Amino acid sequence: MNNDSTKLTVDAVVFGYRAPKEIIVLLIQRKFEPFKGTWALPGGFVLNGESLEDAVYRELQEETGVELSYLEQLYTFGKPDRDPRGHVVSVAYFGLIKPDNLDLVASTDATDAHWFSIKELPKLAFDHQDILNRAINRLRAKVGYEPIGFELLDSKFLFGELENLYMSLLDRTIDRRNFRKKILALGILDELDEKVSQGPGRPAKLFQFNEKRYFELKEQGIFFEI
Amino acid sequence: MNNDSTKLTVDAVVFGYRAPKEIIVLLIQRKFEPFKGTWALPGGFVLNGESLEDAVYRELQEETGVELSYLEQLYTFGKPDRDPRGHVVSVAYFGLIKPDNLDLVASTDATDAHWFSIKELPKLAFDHQDILNRAINRLRAKVGYEPIGFELLDSKFLFGELENLYMSLLDRTIDRRNFRKKILALGILDELDEKVSQGPGRPAKLFQFNEKRYFELKEQGIFFEI
DNA sequence: ACAAAAGTGTTGTAGATACACCCATGT
DNA sequence: ACATGGGTGTATCTACAACACTTTTGT
Numbered sequence: 001m002n003n004d005s006t007k008l009t010v011d012a013v014v015f016g017y018r019a020p021k022e023i024i025v026l027l028i029q030r031k032f033e034p035f036k037g038t039w040a041l042p043g044g045f046v047l048n049g050e051s052l053e054d055a056v057y058r059e060l061q062e063e064t065g066v067e068l069s070y071l072e073q074l075y076t077f078g079k080p081d082r083d084p085r086g087h088v089v090s091v092a093y094f095g096l097i098k099p100d101n102l103d104l105v106a107s108t109d110a111t112d113a114h115w116f117s118i119k120e121l122p123k124l125a126f127d128h129q130d131i132l133n134r135a136i137n138r139l140r141a142k143v144g145y146e147p148i149g150f151e152l153l154d155s156k157f158l159f160g161e162l163e164n165l166y167m168s169l170l171d172r173t174i175d176r177r178n179f180r181k182k183i184l185a186l187g188i189l190d191e192l193d194e195k196v197s198q199g200p201g202r203p204a205k206l207f208q209f210n211e212k213r214y215f216e217l218k219e220q221g222i223f224f225e226i
Numbered sequence: 227m228n229n230d231s232t233k234l235t236v237d238a239v240v241f242g243y244r245a246p247k248e249i250i251v252l253l254i255q256r257k258f259e260p261f262k263g264t265w266a267l268p269g270g271f272v273l274n275g276e277s278l279e280d281a282v283y284r285e286l287q288e289e290t291g292v293e294l295s296y297l298e299q300l301y302t303f304g305k306p307d308r309d310p311r312g313h314v315v316s317v318a319y320f321g322l323i324k325p326d327n328l329d330l331v332a333s334t335d336a337t338d339a340h341w342f343s344i345k346e347l348p349k350l351a352f353d354h355q356d357i358l359n360r361a362i363n364r365l366r367a368k369v370g371y372e373p374i375g376f377e378l379l380d381s382k383f384l385f386g387e388l389e390n391l392y393m394s395l396l397d398r399t400i401d402r403r404n405f406r407k408k409i410l411a412l413g414i415l416d417e418l419d420e421k422v423s424q425g426p427g428r429p430a431k432l433f434q435f436n437e438k439r440y441f442e443l444k445e446q447g448i449f450f451e452i
Numbered sequence: 453a454c455a456a457a458a459g460t461g462t463t464g465t466a467g468a469t470a471c472a473c474c475c476a477t478g479t
Numbered sequence: 480a481c482a483t484g485g486g487t488g489t490a491t492c493t494a495c496a497a498c499a500c501t502t503t504t505g506t
Contacts, residue, residue, distance in 0.1 A: 008232050046315075049306045051306055076317050078278035089300050175469075180487085197477060198484090199477090202483085319489040403459095425457085425506095429503070
């Protein structure tokens, strides 16, 4: 039973949101062969005895310094020829980050890390474009039946931001009145007393996602759906 | 970068349907330590250079001889302590099988393989109960938005069988008239001219899932939903 | 003739969509 | 005063849920 030369990596697809209409993804430029100089998803080898999630957090920390607000497993990619170095199986993760945390620190590996709009992507190393495509599909699908959109906004946000985010994610226009009715009817947003005004126009109220309330409703079998 | 002692396995959760109301899952009895004598999911080590799906098919063939009608990746389990032998990461798959193929051949490993109702399960080895739970959740969720139910029925089936299958899967009663209306309205079933009569009662028409038609509709953005 | 399973329609209701004007502020 | 974005209500339509009787066969 020859298993010793199959290696295990993790890769992370981390999405962010840049107002008003851009969904962005975190990429690093590879410093070493193979694919030296090519853009790729952050990731790397899993250490023996290390959990998969720990490996993701460690690699992200090492390569980009970002702090996630959400992480879940995406899919495992295991085609024997996906890495020219040999049989490397990669467990891909799917992460979200708040606009607060978009700054990238100089990485310990001195790899270059940048945010790219998912509509203007460079050529990617390995099968990372496949991984990214799967992640985008997951993001678009999931945003419709779980309240993960809030993980892409600061904890206090304007309704208009939520609206723009959903339009960017789903890549279509949304009726403002119907959207507001639907979301507020779910009862998972707290309306704060604070208002912000930014330039001309009527100042807007701040809202906050009430996670506790969401879980209560979920227990009762009342589901989030857009 | 110490990765050499992390090993990779696959495990398969294979579901079947036994009329009229039983959802069953395929388990094997372990022949060796650890967990010798305990029931477990079929699976085993991935060979170097072997794709994950190939490993699943191979292990299923070796241990049980079953032939699947559907297979998809479920989730990867990587807690460092999930296997007493060391760090073993397992990619779990989710499979379906038609009633035609429920017979288990004597396995080359002489392991004992049996079908168990998902409502009367033995204690399972490793974290296989977690894997199974996740598979059951996937099955229940997926059956609502993709036409995988047909993979659990013979290619020609009675409407009543489909109904019973869905009731068993969702563990609730379904209104016969509404169910029939909805499914037929999707336009993905061919109504055959053949009828079968089994004991007393009016004979029932046979139906067949029209996969080609389903993909056409899917292309057009018309989705299956129960 | 009776028991057993298959087959079939209508009505009410809730949720989704479509749609346009007033409000509060900055310049 | 005007330009800009925030905030709101109503009418229509569509999809789902509830519900009971007739038909065809075996015995």
